[in-house]
Amino acid sequence: MIEATDGRLAPVPGIAIRRAEFSGWGRYPRHQSGLVTLTAPADLTRWISGQTGVIARGNGRAYGDAAVGEKVTLSTRSLNRICAFDRQSGRITVEAGLLLSELMSVVVPLGFFPPVVPGTKFVTIGGMIAADVHGKNHHRDGGFGDHVEGLTLALPNGDVLSCARDENPELLDATIGGMGLTGTILNATFVLKPIETGFLRQTTIVAPDLAAAIAALSRTGDTTYTVAWIDCLARGASLGRSLIFAAEHAGRADLAASGSAGDAFPPPRPGRISVPVDLPGWTLNRLSVSAFNEAYFRLGAAKAGTPRLVEWNPYFFPLDGVGGWNRIYGRRGFLQYQCVIPTAQAQAVLSEILERVSRHGSASFLAVLKQLRAGRGLLSFPMEGLTLTLDLPMSAGVFMLLDALDTLVVASGGRLYLAKDARQSRSTFEAGYPNLPRMRDLRRATGAGGRVSSYQSARLGIQ
Amino acid sequence: MQPAHKTLLLAGGTSDIGRETALCYARAGWRVLLAARDVGEARRNADDIAARTGTQVSVHRLDVLETDQLQAFLDALPTLPDTVVCVIGELGDQTLAQRDFSHATRVLRTNFEGPSLLLSLLAERFLARGSGTIVGVSSVAGLRGRASNYVYGAAKAGFTAFLSGLRNRLAPEAIHVLTVNPGFVRTRMTAGMKLPPILTAEPSEVGGAIFAAAEKAKKDVIYVRKIWWLIMQVIRSIPERVFKRLKL
Known part of the structure; x- marks a missing residue:
C-alpha cells in the first residue's frame, strides 16, 4: 500500500523522492517514508551513496514494516528484466524487481518451474531472496535461498559486489533471509526445474x-x-x-x-x-x-x-x-x-x-x-x-x-x-535468531549498519 | 511471407512503450533491431526480450538529434527492416522551454525533426524495395495547443502532419503509415503524475495496439484507448475564443 501525499522532497539530481504513507500487506503498521523509484541498476549505484535509512521494497507483500525505509523506501519494481535464460539447463538470471508471476508466465509454458514458490506469486525475486521464502517443499528442497547460485548486491556506498558460493560467500548467506539489510539486491541467478505438465x-x-x-x-x-x-x-x-x-x-x-x-x-x-x-x-x-x-x-x-x-x-x-x-x-x-x-x-x-x-x-x-x-x-x-x-x-x-x-x-x-x-519484541527476536551478532558484525563491516534500515530493523534493534 | 523472417526496427528502445512494442513483435517471431541513444540500457531490454521470447535481438546506437548520422545508422543495420516503429520523444519542461531556447529547441527537434527525418530516410529505402510499414508514435497533445505543454504539442503536431503527408504520398506504393496517439500512458515520462485510470493505458497495451494496427488491421490513425478520440473531437470543436480562456 503506497499512498502518495505530495511532490518532490529531497534534492538528489534527477531522482525524485515522493513522500508517501506505506504499510505492508497486513496494512498495519502505517509509516511515512520517501518513495524512490529507480529505473536502472546504474541509477541506484549513483544515487545510493550518501543516503541513510534506506531499504529496498519489492511488491510490498511482507505483512508488517519490513519493507518500509526509516527515511527512504527504494522501489525495485522497475528492475524487472530477465538478463539471461538458458532453455536447455533452466539456468536463469533475473533482476530483483521481477515478479514471480511474470517469471512463471514466461517459464511454465516452456516446461520449467521455480525451485521454490511461496503462497503468493505476487512477490519479487529480490523479496523472495531477502525473506528466504519457503514453499510446500521446504522439507525436501529447502528455501528459495538454497537455490540461489549467485547474486549482485549494491552496497550502501554504491559499490556493486558479486556474491556466490566461491565469492563473498558470507555476504551471500547474510543476504539470503537478510530482509534487505545487507544492501540492495540487483539480480540473482538460479536454476529452474523441468516439469512435464503444469x-x-x-x-x-x-x-x-x-x-x-x-x-x-x-x-x-x-x-x-x-x-x-x-x-x-x-x-x-x-x-x-x-x-x-x-x-x-x-x-x-x-x-x-x-x-x-x-x-x-x-x-x-x-x-x-x-x-x-x-x-x-x-x-x-x-x-x-x-x-x-x-x-x-x-x-x-x-x-x-x-x-x-x-x-x-x-x-x-x-x-x-x-x-x-x-x-x-x-x-x-x-x-x-x-x-x-x-x-x-x-x-x-x-x-x-x-x-x-x-x-x-x-x-x-x-x-x-x-x-x-x-x-x-x-x-x-x-x-x-x-x-x-x-x-x-x-x-x-x-x-x-x-x-x-x-x-x-x-x-x-x-x-x-x-x-x-x-x-514482536526485541527480546523475542533476539531469542529466536542466534546469528544476529554475526549479522550486526557484517553490517558494520559493509557499512550497512545505520544506513540500510527499515522500520522493522529499527524496531528490532538490528543496528 | 513467414513472420519468422520479418524484422522490426524499434527506434527508442529504452522507452517503456518501445520495450513493450518490441516484446509484442518478438513474441510473434519477429527479429528485433533495438535502436537507442543509451546502448547500455538498450542492451538490458534486448537481453530481456531475447530471454523471454527466444528471438534474436540486436542493439544499435541511434541519436536522432545527430541528423547527419542517420544515413550511416541505416547503412550499418544488418538488414532493411520490414517495419519501423519510432517511439522517440521527450515531454520536456514547458516552463523551462518558455525561457530557455536550447531546451525548447531540443524538445522540438527530439519530437519532430529527428523522428521525421529518420522516417523519411526509411521511406525512401522502403520505396526502393517496394514494401514496408512505418509507425510513428505521436500524441494527442499535438491535436490542439495548450498552455501546459504547447512546445511539446507543437512538435507532435508537426510530426502528426508529417506522418499524414507521408501516408498520402506512399499510399499508391503500398507502403503503410500508421500514426499512434497513445493518450496517457503509465511510463517513466508520466511517473508521479496523477492520471485518471480510465484514460491511462499500460505500455503493454500500447505495444499490443501498435502490433495489431500495423500488422493486422492496417489502420491509418489509432487512439490506444478509444475514448481519447471522442475527447479530442470535443476539444478540437471548442471555438478558439472560448478555448483560449480555458485551463486544460
Missing part, C-alpha cells in the same frame, strides 16, 4: 486432530509438496483437525490418463473475484468464519483419498484468485502470525497455541501447518520443525494474545518469521 497430482488426507495432522505431514515427507490446512476454530477432541494436501508435479502420462485434452501448461486464469473496498470490521465474525471453515473442511474431506489433478496456479496460490484479499479485514488491517516450533516440542506447543487462539475467538481465515528444515541464511526463518501460520484481524486483545504466544514460542526454542512480523 498440473499437480494431489492427494487429500483428512486428519481428525493435531496429532494426526503432524503424523500425516511426517508420513508424507517423501512427497515433494505437503501442507496442512487447520480448522483453528475446532475445539476439544477435534482441536487441530486438518486437511493435508500432498502433491507431485504430474507427468504427461498422468495427464493422458486423466483424459484431459486441454493445454498441458494451463495459464493462470485471472481472478474472477476481487475485494474492491475495505469491508467493515464485523464482516469476519466467529460465525461467518466458522461457517466458511466447516464448508471448506467438508468439501476437502469429500475429495479425500483419490489423487486428482489440479492446475499449478490454484494449487500453489489459492488466495491470488481473490484480488486484494487483505481488504476483507477492513482498514484497521490484520496481523499474520507465523512461528516455527522445533520438532520435539511441536505437538505440545502448537496445541497450546491453537487452544489459546480458539479460546480468544480470533477469527482466523487461514491456518496453515508445514514442515521445515534448517534454513541457509544468517536470519533465515526456517529451522527443523513445524511452522504454523494464522491470520488475526486487528482488535484490542490481539496484541496481548500474541505476546503470550511469543512466550510459548521462545520457550520452545522457536522463532517468528520476519516477513510476517509487525509487532
Whole structure:
C-alpha cells in the first residue's frame, strides 16, 4: 500500500523522492517514508551513496514494516528484466524487481518451474531472496535461498559486489533471509526445474486432530509438496483437525490418463473475484468464519483419498484468485502470525497455541501447518520443525494474545518469521535468531549498519 | 511471407512503450533491431526480450538529434527492416522551454525533426524495395495547443502532419503509415503524475495496439484507448475564443 501525499522532497539530481504513507500487506503498521523509484541498476549505484535509512521494497507483500525505509523506501519494481535464460539447463538470471508471476508466465509454458514458490506469486525475486521464502517443499528442497547460485548486491556506498558460493560467500548467506539489510539486491541467478505438465497430482488426507495432522505431514515427507490446512476454530477432541494436501508435479502420462485434452501448461486464469473496498470490521465474525471453515473442511474431506489433478496456479496460490484479499479485514488491517516450533516440542506447543487462539475467538481465515528444515541464511526463518501460520484481524486483545504466544514460542526454542512480523519484541527476536551478532558484525563491516534500515530493523534493534 | 523472417526496427528502445512494442513483435517471431541513444540500457531490454521470447535481438546506437548520422545508422543495420516503429520523444519542461531556447529547441527537434527525418530516410529505402510499414508514435497533445505543454504539442503536431503527408504520398506504393496517439500512458515520462485510470493505458497495451494496427488491421490513425478520440473531437470543436480562456 503506497499512498502518495505530495511532490518532490529531497534534492538528489534527477531522482525524485515522493513522500508517501506505506504499510505492508497486513496494512498495519502505517509509516511515512520517501518513495524512490529507480529505473536502472546504474541509477541506484549513483544515487545510493550518501543516503541513510534506506531499504529496498519489492511488491510490498511482507505483512508488517519490513519493507518500509526509516527515511527512504527504494522501489525495485522497475528492475524487472530477465538478463539471461538458458532453455536447455533452466539456468536463469533475473533482476530483483521481477515478479514471480511474470517469471512463471514466461517459464511454465516452456516446461520449467521455480525451485521454490511461496503462497503468493505476487512477490519479487529480490523479496523472495531477502525473506528466504519457503514453499510446500521446504522439507525436501529447502528455501528459495538454497537455490540461489549467485547474486549482485549494491552496497550502501554504491559499490556493486558479486556474491556466490566461491565469492563473498558470507555476504551471500547474510543476504539470503537478510530482509534487505545487507544492501540492495540487483539480480540473482538460479536454476529452474523441468516439469512435464503444469498440473499437480494431489492427494487429500483428512486428519481428525493435531496429532494426526503432524503424523500425516511426517508420513508424507517423501512427497515433494505437503501442507496442512487447520480448522483453528475446532475445539476439544477435534482441536487441530486438518486437511493435508500432498502433491507431485504430474507427468504427461498422468495427464493422458486423466483424459484431459486441454493445454498441458494451463495459464493462470485471472481472478474472477476481487475485494474492491475495505469491508467493515464485523464482516469476519466467529460465525461467518466458522461457517466458511466447516464448508471448506467438508468439501476437502469429500475429495479425500483419490489423487486428482489440479492446475499449478490454484494449487500453489489459492488466495491470488481473490484480488486484494487483505481488504476483507477492513482498514484497521490484520496481523499474520507465523512461528516455527522445533520438532520435539511441536505437538505440545502448537496445541497450546491453537487452544489459546480458539479460546480468544480470533477469527482466523487461514491456518496453515508445514514442515521445515534448517534454513541457509544468517536470519533465515526456517529451522527443523513445524511452522504454523494464522491470520488475526486487528482488535484490542490481539496484541496481548500474541505476546503470550511469543512466550510459548521462545520457550520452545522457536522463532517468528520476519516477513510476517509487525509487532514482536526485541527480546523475542533476539531469542529466536542466534546469528544476529554475526549479522550486526557484517553490517558494520559493509557499512550497512545505520544506513540500510527499515522500520522493522529499527524496531528490532538490528543496528 | 513467414513472420519468422520479418524484422522490426524499434527506434527508442529504452522507452517503456518501445520495450513493450518490441516484446509484442518478438513474441510473434519477429527479429528485433533495438535502436537507442543509451546502448547500455538498450542492451538490458534486448537481453530481456531475447530471454523471454527466444528471438534474436540486436542493439544499435541511434541519436536522432545527430541528423547527419542517420544515413550511416541505416547503412550499418544488418538488414532493411520490414517495419519501423519510432517511439522517440521527450515531454520536456514547458516552463523551462518558455525561457530557455536550447531546451525548447531540443524538445522540438527530439519530437519532430529527428523522428521525421529518420522516417523519411526509411521511406525512401522502403520505396526502393517496394514494401514496408512505418509507425510513428505521436500524441494527442499535438491535436490542439495548450498552455501546459504547447512546445511539446507543437512538435507532435508537426510530426502528426508529417506522418499524414507521408501516408498520402506512399499510399499508391503500398507502403503503410500508421500514426499512434497513445493518450496517457503509465511510463517513466508520466511517473508521479496523477492520471485518471480510465484514460491511462499500460505500455503493454500500447505495444499490443501498435502490433495489431500495423500488422493486422492496417489502420491509418489509432487512439490506444478509444475514448481519447471522442475527447479530442470535443476539444478540437471548442471555438478558439472560448478555448483560449480555458485551463486544460
